[in-house]
Amino acid sequence: MSTVGIIGAGNIGTNVARAAIAAGHDVVIANSRGPETLKDLIAELGEEHAKAATVDSAARQGDFVLIAIPLHAIEKLPKEPLEDTVVLDANNYYPQRDGRIPALDTNVSTTSELLQKHLPHSHVVKSFNHIYAKDIPAHGLPAGHEDRRALAIAGADPGAKQVVTEFLDTLGYDAVDLGPLSESWRIERDTPGYGPRMTADELREALASTERVQQT
Ligand SMILES: NC(=O)c1ccc[n+]([C@@H]2O[C@H](COP(=O)([O-])OP(=O)(O)OC[C@H]3O[C@@H](n4cnc5c(N)ncnc54)[C@H](OP(=O)(O)O)[C@@H]3O)[C@@H](O)[C@H]2O)c1
Numbered sequence: 001m002s003t004v005g006i007i008g009a010g011n012i013g014t015n016v017a018r019a020a021i022a023a024g025h026d027v028v029i030a031n032s033r034g035p036e037t038l039k040d041l042i043a044e045l046g047e048e049h050a051k052a053a054t055v056d057s058a059a060r061q062g063d064f065v066l067i068a069i070p071l072h073a074i075e076k077l078p079k080e081p082l083e084d085t086v087v088l089d090a091n092n093y094y095p096q097r098d099g100r101i102p103a104l105d106t107n108v109s110t111t112s113e114l115l116q117k118h119l120p121h122s123h124v125v126k127s128f129n130h131i132y133a134k135d136i137p138a139h140g141l142p143a144g145h146e147d148r149r150a151l152a153i154a155g156a157d158p159g160a161k162q163v164v165t166e167f168l169d170t171l172g173y174d175a176v177d178l179g180p181l182s183e184s185w186r187i188e189r190d191t192p193g194y195g196p197r198m199t200a201d202e203l204r205e206a207l208a209s210t211e212r213v214q215q216t
Contacts, residue, residue: 001025002167005062007055007077009038011133012090013068017041019137021049023170030058032073056081064088064163066128067115072098074115083121086160088167090128091115092189093215105215111188112154112181123160126184127153127168127175130194139197140172150174150200152193152207154184174200178207186210 001024006013009031017027028051031038035052042050051061059065059081066088067077074091091111093104103109109117116124128136131151141148151173155161165175178186187193190213192206 001170002063003028003061004167005058005060005065006030006068007058007065008068009041010068012128012136013066014041015133015136016066016068016090016128017045017050019140019171020167021045022137023140023172025167025170026050028053028058028061030055032069059085064167066090068128070097071101071111071114074118077118079119079121082119085122086157086163087115087119087122087124088127088164089115089124092129094189095215107185107212107214110181110184112184116156116181123155123157124181125153125155125157125160125164126178126181126187127151127164130187130191132195135197136171142172143169143174146199148172148174148199149197150176150203152176152178152184152187152203154178154181154187156180176200176203176207185212189215 003026004020006029009029026049030053038052042052064086068090071091089112093111112126139149153175168175186207191210
């Protein structure tokens with residue numbers, strides 16, 4: 001079992017924490033305001049398996065680290081503590097929240113390529129971006145179950161994708177590999193795979209039929 005570093009203690013961060021602890025992992029979780037503001041969350045998650053930390057400390061303690069903060073904040077992430085680390089990227093682009101980002105508006109980049117650019121020495125893997133946060137602790141099923149939900153991953157590093165695939169498996173999900181981060185537009189906002197529960201075969205079919213549209 002692993003220690004999961006989690007940066008961002010909102011919808012995604014807390015629900016991945018709940019699912020991870022239920023699966024037997026430990027979590028170290030951070031937000032922007034400091035560990036003292038996370039006392040109630042740690043009490044709920046259980047001090048035996050959950051710790052609050054600063055962003056730097058959560059980044060260093062995690063065997064791998066989930067980034068679960070709004071896209072507009074990714075440039076504030078520290079680079080050095082995340083070097084040589086598998087970084088899971090749950091980000092999505094919502095211009096009304098994040099402001100307009102020309103590289104995304106023109107489809108020059110995907111959201112995860114922006115994070116990889118900011119963290120050039122980390123191994124970024126797109127994951128958890130297309131499942132509603134509250135579903136994460138609820139939708140897991142054992143391996144081999146015919147209704148097992150699949151989640152898409154993407155990234156440059158096969159070893160990093162293997163780490164994420166194994167983590168998803170412990171949480172009750174199959175992984176469907178999209179290829180490099182440049183292909184992760186197939187699972188970004190407003191695509192057929194974004195949101196609904198799908199098995200691996202259903203998700204692969206949805207991904208294959210996805211067309212890239214202009215962001216609005
Ligand atoms: N909500 C969903 O169902 C869902 C599903 C899939 C993907 N996503 C994507 O996941 C990302 C996070 O969404 P969310 O709904 O979890 O957001 P959220 O509920 O608003 O939580 C954001 C968290 O990020 C923290 N944060 C912000 N800036 C930070 C920084 N510079 N350093 C450390 N922590 C920082 C906030 O801490 P403070 O409160 O201390 O500021 C807060 O704990 C977004 O890109 C979203 O689109 C969301």
